[in-house]
Amino acid sequence: MPRCEQVALQSLxxxxxxxxxxxxxxxxxxxxxxxxxxxxxxxxxQDRAAFSRLAHSLKGVLNTLGHTEISALAHTLQIEAARxxxxxxxxxxxxxxxxxxxxxxxxxxx
Numbered sequence: 001m002p003r004c005e006q007v008a009l010q011s012l013x014x015x016x017x018x019x020x021x022x023x024x025x026x027x028x029x030x031x032x033x034x035x036x037x038x039x040x041x042x043x044x045x046q047d048r049a050a051f052s053r054l055a056h057s058l059k060g061v062l063n064t065l066g067h068t069e070i071s072a073l074a075h076t077l078q079i080e081a082a083r084x085x086x087x088x089x090x091x092x093x094x095x096x097x098x099x100x101x102x103x104x105x106x107x108x109x110x
Contacts, residue, residue, distance in 0.1 A: 002103075008066025027061050028104055034058060038093055045086040052081035058096070070099045 001009070005020070013020040034054060041051045055078035062071035073096045080092055100106065 002066075004066040004068065006066070008064065012064060012066075024065060024104075027065060028106070030061075031100060031104065031106065035097065038097070042086065042090050042093060048081050051089065052078050055081055055096075058100075062100075067103055070096070070103060073099060 009020045041047055055074050059071050059074035077092045
């Protein structure tokens with residue numbers, strides 16, 4: 001378990017590794033749907049509010065899992081969803097997605 005996850009396990013899950021691992025597994029399952037939603041939103045290029053909500057959700061989940069650096073990328077995406085052009089948002093999303101894939105071993109989703 002990476003150090004950042006150990007810190008979350010201790011500080012947010014009271015060292016209950018079963019609870020943390022169950023939460024982490026559920027989050028990873030949800031990431032599949034989040035990736036699909038982001039792809040659809042980027043393809044349609046018309047619902048900035050939904051894209052912002054997705055980024056906000058990921059920011060919170062990633063922070064809870066202990067991945068604060070990746071959470072910061074999601075926060076940037078959330079802020080930029082309101083003002084950046086879709087090409088820039090796609091670049092930010094791809095950077096966030098790549099970090100999530102690497103951090104959670106989501107190679108099959110890459």
